[in-house]
Amino acid sequence: MHKDVGEILISESEINEIVKRLAKEIDNDYAGKDWLMVGVLKGSILFMADLMKAMENDFKIDFVVVSSYADGTESTGRVNVLKDISQSIEGKDLLIVEDIIDSGNTLHFLVKYFYAKGAASVKIVTLFDKPDRRRVDVPVEYVGKVIPDAFIVGYGLDYAEKYRTLPYVGILKPEVYS
Numbered sequence: 001m002h003k004d005v006g007e008i009l010i011s012e013s014e015i016n017e018i019v020k021r022l023a024k025e026i027d028n029d030y031a032g033k034d035w036l037m038v039g040v041l042k043g044s045i046l047f048m049a050d051l052m053k054a055m056e057n058d059f060k061i062d063f064v065v066v067s068s069y070a071d072g073t074e075s076t077g078r079v080n081v082l083k084d085i086s087q088s089i090e091g092k093d094l095l096i097v098e099d100i101i102d103s104g105n106t107l108h109f110l111v112k113y114f115y116a117k118g119a120a121s122v123k124i125v126t127l128f129d130k131p132d133r134r135r136v137d138v139p140v141e142y143v144g145k146v147i148p149d150a151f152i153v154g155y156g157l158d159y160a161e162k163y164r165t166l167p168y169v170g171i172l173k174p175e176v177y178s
């Protein structure tokens with residue numbers, strides 16, 4: 001285990017099980033459709049890669065890069081689009097892939113943003129949900145796991161751009177960020 005991690009909250013094998021379950025549900029719901037999976041970088045990178053591999057049906061992918069944390073632990077509430085989607089989404093069915101929903105600011109912004117660009121439908125899959133932290137309500141179709149309000153890192157999740165590559169999700173030791 002990484003020296004800055006106090007405990008493992010979600011193991012690699014539990015993540016695998018969650019990803020397989022979500023992949024099956026999404027496969028069933030989107031069967032026969034021509035749709036677009038949109039990853040929100042950077043946090044969703046490992047989740048999206050594993051989710052795609054676990055799915056049977058074909059679909060297209062794209063990415064956006066947004067940021068609202070500015071290296072801190074609290075959302076600033078202002079969502080910046082650092083890299084926009086690279087194609088027209090007029091009339092398309094979109095599924096946004098997120099690693100985590102916290103305040104809800106990022107997804108609240110993105111859903112509106114994609115509808116404003118003409119998407120036919122915009123749904124969300126998030127690996128983790130921290131409902132205790134929610135500040136804006138966002139309907140989420142697929143949730144991997146509801147988790148407590150702990151400062152977690154790993155499997156895409158960072159603190160100041162570190163720990164994203166850990167294959168599990170761990171709780172960061174408080175002395176690392178306080």
Ligand code: PRP
Nearest residue numbers: 041042043067068075102103104105106
């Ligand atoms: C994280 C995470 C989500 C967002 C969730 O991204 O990946 O996109 O915060 O928080 P919210 O519900 O409070 O908006 P971040 O802005 O840290 O960028 P990153 O994906 O590059 O880590």
